[in-house]
Amino acid sequence: EAQVTQNPRYLITVTGKKLTVTCSQNMNHEYMSWYRQDPGLGLRQIYYSMNVEVTDKGDVPEGYKVSRKEKRNFPLILESPSPNQTSLYFCASSFKGSGQPQHFGDGTRLSIL
């Protein structure tokens, strides 16, 4: 089944403790992206990747890192999480080019205490 898989689905942690949220897709998509969703602010893009070893900042990249060493994986790294990064996170992927819909994972709910 074609899907975007995020792990973990839920995480409660403390300020400053490094964490990684994994994202994997099995559709051979070139493009992958991370979003965060907060009440009243909608979904905002954090980082995106057009292909392996190619990443770029989205609208709200501060406090996050990403890497794209393999086509299928696009982990989101919070090296020193803070409470303002408490949010619902979504990974998405698609083929490159116009007219290509993005497919989203089920989300990761992070709580930073």
Next chain:
Amino acid sequence: DAKTTQPTSMDCAEGRAANLPCNHSTISGNEYVYWYRQIHSQGPQYIIHGLKNNETNEMASLIITEDRKSSTLILPHATLRDTAVYYCIVRGGVGGQNFVFGPGTRLSVLP
């Protein structure tokens, strides 16, 4: 990318067609119209997209006006499970491929 305007909320009776409008008066020639929905806090689910022709798939139909300044998503026989927030997004070609999700339309399907 062009901005979109959608009603904040709509109700629909179960079994009836749900027609969700979207205005995108500043759309440009190479921009597609996409529709997604989000049920509770699940991941946004892709529904349908189109450029200028009307489109239909197993989930819905998309009607785009001839001038492309507005569109309508049609759920032909709404069920209670179609209750969700529906997002209309207009986006062009390559680049950051950022999908800008506005507040959307909260559709409530009533028994």
